[in-house]
Amino acid sequence: YYITNNLRQTMKRSLLKPVVKSVALNAVHTMQPKTFSSLPLEGVRVIDMTRVLAAPYATMNLSDLGAEVIKVERPGGGDETRKWGPPFISPTLSNYFACCNRSKKSIVVDYTTHHGQVIIKKLLAQSDV
Numbered sequence: 001y002y003i004t005n006n007l008r009q010t011m012k013r014s015l016l017k018p019v020v021k022s023v024a025l026n027a028v029h030t031m032q033p034k035t036f037s038s039l040p041l042e043g044v045r046v047i048d049m050t051r052v053l054a055a056p057y058a059t060m061n062l063s064d065l066g067a068e069v070i071k072v073e074r075p076g077g078g079d080e081t082r083k084w085g086p087p088f089i090s091p092t093l094s095n096y097f098a099c100c101n102r103s104k105k106s107i108v109v110d111y112t113t114h115h116g117q118v119i120i121k122k123l124l125a126q127s128d129v
Helices: 006-012 054-064 095-100 114-127
Strands: 045-048 068-073 087-088 105-108
Touching: 006 105, 045 054, 054 068, 054 095, 068 114, 087 095
Parallel strands: 045 068, 068 105
Antiparallel strands: none
């Protein structure tokens, strides 16, 4: 809070007791402190149609910076890294896959079909990257 001169003088006279109840609201100016609670990419939507190593890691970084990342996988197995291991979380999920795809939403779309292409086009129209 930034205190105006009149309020400062009033507080000095009252031995600096922080009683501000009787002071008019326009005598006190407030300034919102800078907060870093929001992440730099908050509000950005990314469609992740990548697989294997480098690109899922890159979109993981975008997700860590606040982007909403939607991972699109193909039907019948998805990303090959699901089976990279050991170590495994479950028989069909490797630790590597879980780490590189944390904080992402995931859908399965067969984009070789017309219906799948329509879904992808709608997603892309509503996305930033």
